Amino acid sequence: MKPMDKRIQSAFGAVHADEAMKARTAAFLSKKLYDKPRRLHLSRAIPAVCCALFVLIACAGYGVYSMPVAAISVEAGETVELKVNAFDRVVSYTCLSSGTETDVEALNLTHQTYSDAVAALVESSGSEEAAVSVAAGSEEKNAAIAAEIETRCQGVNCQSADAETLEAASEVGLGVQKYAAYLEWKSLDPSVTPEDAQTLSMREIREKIAALSGEDSATTGGNGPQDGTGQQSGNGQQSGTGLHDGTGQQNGGGAQDGTGQQNGGGQGSGHRYGRN
Amino acid sequence: MRSEQEAVQAIERYADTVRRICMLHLKNYADTEDIFQTVFLKYALYSGTFESDAHEKAWIIRVTVNACKDLLKSFFRSRTVSLDSIGELPYEDEHREVLEAVLALPAKYRDVVYLFYYEQYTAAEIAAMLHRNENTIYTQLKRAKALLKEKLGDEADG
Numbered sequence: 328m329k330p331m332d333k334r335i336q337s338a339f340g341a342v343h344a345d346e347a348m349k350a351r352t353a354a355f356l357s358k359k360l361y362d363k364p365r366r367l368h369l370s371r372a373i374p375a376v377c378c379a380l381f382v383l384i385a386c387a388g389y390g391v392y393s394m395p396v397a398a399i400s401v402e403a404g405e406t407v408e409l410k411v412n413a414f415d416r417v418v419s420y421t422c423l424s425s426g427t428e429t430d431v432e433a434l435n436l437t438h439q440t441y442s443d444a445v446a447a448l449v450e451s452s453g454s455e456e457a458a459v460s461v462a463a464g465s466e467e468k469n470a471a472i473a474a475e476i477e478t479r480c481q482g483v484n485c486q487s488a489d490a491e492t493l494e495a496a497s498e499v500g501l502g503v504q505k506y507a508a509y510l511e512w513k514s515l516d517p518s519v520t521p522e523d524a525q526t527l528s529m530r531e532i533r534e535k536i537a538a539l540s541g542e543d544s545a546t547t548g549g550n551g552p553q554d555g556t557g558q559q560s561g562n563g564q565q566s567g568t569g570l571h572d573g574t575g576q577q578n579g580g581g582a583q584d585g586t587g588q589q590n591g592g593g594q595g596s597g598h599r600y601g602r603n
Numbered sequence: 604m605r606s607e608q609e610a611v612q613a614i615e616r617y618a619d620t621v622r623r624i625c626m627l628h629l630k631n632y633a634d635t636e637d638i639f640q641t642v643f644l645k646y647a648l649y650s651g652t653f654e655s656d657a658h659e660k661a662w663i664i665r666v667t668v669n670a671c672k673d674l675l676k677s678f679f680r681s682r683t684v685s686l687d688s689i690g691e692l693p694y695e696d697e698h699r700e701v702l703e704a705v706l707a708l709p710a711k712y713r714d715v716v717y718l719f720y721y722e723q724y725t726a727a728e729i730a731a732m733l734h735r736n737e738n739t740i741y742t743q744l745k746r747a748k749a750l751l752k753e754k755l756g757d758e759a760d761g
Contacts, residue, residue, distance in 0.1 A: 331748075331755060332720055338701035339721040342626055344618035344639070352618075352639045353611050356647055361607040 393418050397463035397472060398493050401445050402502035402529065403483075404452025407431055408493070411441045411463075411472075420444075423500045424525060441472065442479035449480050458529065460488040460503030500525055508532045515539035610647040617663045623721070624664065627706065627713040628671035641670045664722075665732050668714055704754035712747040719744055 395410035395418055405427035410419045417436050422428045434451060436444040449457045459476055461469045466487065473485030488503045496506030499521035509524035512535055524532060605613075621642055625635040645666055653659035705716055714733060718724045726744065730737040 331751060334697070334701050334755070335705065335716065335720040335751075338698040338705070339623055339717060341695065341698045342619065342623045342702075344622035348622075348636055348639060349614050349618050351636065352614055352643055355640045356610050356643060357607060359644065360604065360610075360647055 392416075395419065397441075397461065397468065398490065399441055399445065399462075399472065399476075400460040400488070400493055400496065400503040401448045401457070402459070402505055403449045403457035404454040405431060405448070406500070406502040406505065407436075407448055408497055408502075409436065409441060409444055415440050415442075417441055417444045421497065423497060423502060425500075442475050445476050445483065446480045449483055457483045458502065458504040459483055459485045460493065461485055462488045462490045462493040462503075464490070505529055505532065508536065512536050512539070605647045605649070607647075610643060613646050613659075613663075614643055617660065620660065620663060620722075621667050623717060624667045624714070625671060626702075627717060628668075628675060628710065634674060638667065638670050638674065642667050645670075661728070661732055664718070668733065701755065704751050707754065708747055708750055712743050712750070715740060715743045716747045716751070 392412055392414065394412060396413050397411040399409040399411060400423075401407045401409065406423040407427075408421045408423055409417050410421075412418045417439050420431065420436050422431050430451065431448070434444075434447045436447065439447070445459060457480070459473070459480075461472045461476075463469045463472055469487040473487065476485050477483060486504060492506070493503055496503045499506065499509075501509055501521060501524055505524060508529060509519065509521060509532065512524065512532055513519045515536060516539055527535070618639070621639060622635065625638050629635050629638065642663065646663065649662075653662065705713060708716065715729055718729045718732065719726070724732070726740040727737050729735075730740045733740075735743075
């Protein structure tokens with residue numbers, strides 16, 4: 328090797344990294360790369376958060392879907408109370424008339440629209456006396472639901488009802504309109520029980536009322552309303568039904584003497600939405 | 604990512620090489636330390652596989668040279684480097700004379716001189732490492748040698 332080459336080699340050979348610099352470099356790497364506590368990687372956290380949010384939203388959505396905002400009492404052969412959610416779907420139902428659960432179950436009412444559910448109940452009952460009461464928290468909503476049902480189900484008349492009446496009727500296993508009739512009947516015959524009303528159709532209850540009213544009328548001397556009563560008994564849906572177009576007397580007319588509860592069911596709180 | 608043990612072993616193996624290359628380009632100790640951290644951090648994070656120790660060393664040299672150039676691009680620096688501003692250099696006059704002569708060369712010659720005379724790479728290997736033409740390396744070596752002869756005198760050539 329030439330002398331200059333040796334000199335250059337020797338000169339470079341004398342250059343070394345000091346131990347302090349090597350130690351600091353090692354410490355730098357240790358701190359930066361090897362000593363960090365395990366952190367949650369965003370790439371893993373994001374899917375987990377998304378899943379959690381999805382579950383939360385799904386649960387909230389299910390909660391909203393399951394929450395009933397209206398109740399519809401359907402009296403068509405069997406008496407069924409439907410609970411309806413904000414999306415106009417049946418979320419649950421209760422058979423108020425015993426012995427009909429199996430038939431109603433077969434209709435798969437849950438998740439159907441209320442109008443379809445009412446139509447199914449009416450059709451399956453084959454009854455001509457279908458009566459529906461709606462309690463949806465406001466008159467506007469009641470009217471909207473009633474209109475929808477009457478459009479969907481020909482011949483069915485709807486009444487508005489308040490939640491308390493509906494609940495009271497439900498407690499004794501009666502539909503709203505039958506409950507109103509039962510109260511009217513009971514006012515004439517205090518010995519009547521809800522079970523008695525359960526076993527009778529609306530028509531039969533009306534006949535009972537008519538019979539008792541007729542007897543009362545006979546005792547008081549006023550029979551004029553008898554005709555109206557007779558008509559009513561023939562109708563069976565006098566309590567504020569659409570069949571009494573414009574008859575303001577319905578709400579406490581002459582036929583109502585001593586009854587005071589003719590007011591379209593719900594003890595004076597009902598409104599008729601029949602086709603007038 | 605390489606393990607901490609691998610990184611520490613690499614520091615032990617190549618610290619002197621990195622130090623020498625830093626000396627050729629940088630003016631102060633702080634910059635040298637920055638380059639140390641940069642180079643060995645890149646080494647630790649390098650996900651590739653080295654075919655051999657020689658391959659690994661060549662990779663370290665290339666990364667160090669590039670890191671020094673990047674640092675120098677950051678702000679204006681003088682072309683010449685004073686030995687007095689660099690810590691921990693050999694105090695023997697003979698070595699200081701040679702190193703001063705090398706440091707007085709144009710920057711593009713210094714790496715070539717170091718890699719050829721000290722690391723004993725061939726011109727072809729140096730060309731591959733520094734991404735230069737092989738003929739260019741030969742030319743630069745020749746010119747560097749002439750300048751060193753001039754600085755160090757005929758006696759150095761033997």
